[in-house]
Amino acid sequence: MRLPIGENLVRAGVAGGWIVGGRLLGLAWTAGLILTLGVADYGRYAMAFALAAILAAPLDNIFLVRSLRIDDERFLGERSTRVLVGTGLLLLGAAVYGASFEIGFGLVVAGGEIVFNAYKSGALREGQPDVVQRLDLIRQAAAIALGSLYVFLTPDPQLGIAGLCYLAPYVLVVALAAVRALRYRPLVPGGGREIGLLWLDALALAAYIQGDVLLLGLVAGNEVAGLYSVVSVLALAAASLAQMYVHTFHERLRMQNGDPSAGPSAKAIVVVATSLGVSVLAAAGLLALFPVDEQLPPALAIMSLFVVGRSVSLVLQTILYVQRRDLPRVVGGGAVAALKLLLIVLLAPLGAIGGAIASVVAEVGLVIIYRKVAYARRSPQPSTETDAEPPLPTDGTL
Numbered sequence: 552m553r554l555p556i557g558e559n560l561v562r563a564g565v566a567g568g569w570i571v572g573g574r575l576l577g578l579a580w581t582a583g584l585i586l587t588l589g590v591a592d593y594g595r596y597a598m599a600f601a602l603a604a605i606l607a608a609p610l611d612n613i614f615l616v617r618s619l620r621i622d623d624e625r626f627l628g629e630r631s632t633r634v635l636v637g638t639g640l641l642l643l644g645a646a647v648y649g650a651s652f653e654i655g656f657g658l659v660v661a662g663g664e665i666v667f668n669a670y671k672s673g674a675l676r677e678g679q680p681d682v683v684q685r686l687d688l689i690r691q692a693a694a695i696a697l698g699s700l701y702v703f704l705t706p707d708p709q710l711g712i713a714g715l716c717y718l719a720p721y722v723l724v725v726a727l728a729a730v731r732a733l734r735y736r737p738l739v740p741g742g743g744r745e746i747g748l749l750w751l752d753a754l755a756l757a758a759y760i761q762g763d764v765l766l767l768g769l770v771a772g773n774e775v776a777g778l779y780s781v782v783s784v785l786a787l788a789a790a791s792l793a794q795m796y797v798h799t800f801h802e803r804l805r806m807q808n809g810d811p812s813a814g815p816s817a818k819a820i821v822v823v824a825t826s827l828g829v830s831v832l833a834a835a836g837l838l839a840l841f842p843v844d845e846q847l848p849p850a851l852a853i854m855s856l857f858v859v860g861r862s863v864s865l866v867l868q869t870i871l872y873v874q875r876r877d878l879p880r881v882v883g884g885g886a887v888a889a890l891k892l893l894l895i896v897l898l899a900p901l902g903a904i905g906g907a908i909a910s911v912v913a914e915v916g917l918v919i920i921y922r923k924v925a926y927a928r929r930s931p932q933p934s935t936e937t938d939a940e941p942p943l944p945t946d947g948t949l
Contacts, residue, residue, distance in 0.1 A: 569681065570687075570788060573688045576688075577691065577695075577784065578784075580695045581784075583698075583699055584596060584702065584713070588702065588708060590778075596656075596710065596714070597776055598653055598764060599654075601657075601765045602654070603656070603658070603659075605754070607640070609754040610661075610665060610753075611637075611665045613741070613750060614629055614630070614672070616872045617745075619869075620805055626676065627732075631735045631737040632737040632738060633666075634728045634729060634733060637661075637662045638725055640659075640662030641658070641663050641666065644656070644659035645659060648715075652710060652711050659718050659721065660718070666725050666728045670686075670731060675801070677801070678798060678801040678802045678803075679799075680798040690720055694718070697716040698714075698717040701713055748877040748878060752877060752880040755881060755884040755885040756884050759884060759913065760787070762888065763783070763891060763892065764779060767903075767906055778844055778847060779902070779903040779906040783910070785831065786851070786857050786858050789828075789831050789858045790862045790865060791865075792862075793827060793863075793866060796815060797814060798869070809871070824858075828855045828858045831858045835848050835854075846903040847903070853904065853907035853910075854910060857911045860915055860918050864917045864918045864921050867921035868880070870925045871924060876924055876925070883920035887917045888913075891912075891913035894908070894909035894912060
């Protein structure tokens with residue numbers, strides 16, 4: 552059988568290599584935190600990161616989605632605004648860090664990532680996920696190196712100080728982003744309706760992807776949140792390789808107004824998604840050979856199914872971004888997020904395994920919704936070189 556190997560897969564593979572390097576560093580950092588600070592403190596750290604995603608995603612999603620479908624002039628102006636918004640969040644987090652680690656750390660990470668995403672947005676817009684992921688790895692390596700020096704060389708390390716060491720590279724990120732982006736006049740990202748839809752869309756997505764960790768921490772304790780966070784991070788890392796693949800189609804999709812035929816072929820999507828799922832299942836088998844918590848191997852095995860579904864939904868999500876089908880993501884994503892959080896509560900007695908089951912069920916629902924919308928008959932779309940709003944679909948599809 553002839554596999555769908557091409558330039559897009561090669562570029563995605565390079566990006567994937569940088570992701571793997573970053574995830575390995577992240578796993579080493581996770582192990583270091585658990586070894587030096589304990590599972591409970593790692594659970595606080597994981598909850599703070601989840602809070603960061605919930606705070607940043609709704610704001611940054613407005614800029615991210617629009618960067619894939621607007622003209623160059625507006626892109627440069629909105630990038631300036633993106634830097635200013637992120638810097639404001641970062642400064643707010645620094646102000647409250649001493650009073651609350653979770654809130655302060657979450658705000659600084661949220662703001663820092665928004666600024667960093669602005670810095671990388673040109674490469675992402677041009678379909679260069681390999682460049683984006685290389686920059687991610689550099690920032691992450693610097694943060695982990697500083698944090699590791701502290702936790703391993705200090706007799707009695709504290710989570711708050713370890714967090715400050717990890718956050719230090721964002722100072723350089725802000726400086727570099729300001730030099731690159733603030734030469735252009737800041738612009739408001741779209742109209743009120745579009746901003747509202749994209750904000751709600753990302754809020755639902757953040758609750759879907761990160762809300763489970765926070766909720767598990769509340770209903771089942773920090774240790775369960777920490778265990779589930781480990782398998783969730785591994786699964787999301789694997790699925791992100793599919794996201795790198797579809798990122799290489801950004802320009803083609805924008806030129807054809809989100810026509811699915813301009814994106815990855817169905818065969819390529821199936822091959823990539825299945826391969827990633829099998830790799831995670833194999834990792835679960837290997838994990839069972841080591842003296843780890845008994846919940847980790849079965850939870851990760853279940854999450855291999857989530858990886859398959861997530862790989863498909865990430866491709867469909869990008870197509871919907873370019874199609875400007877914002878309303879379906881708000882309605883569908885919100886419904887699926889609510890379902891997942893409800894399942895998290897109901898399955899909390901199963902610990903990390905319950906969280907994994909909830910993730911799989913919800914992801915299947917998301918794939919069904921996204922596929923129906925992405926391939927539905929649509930009204931003609933306006934040129935992507937304008938800032939016009941497309942008409943809402945008239946075929947009864949959300």
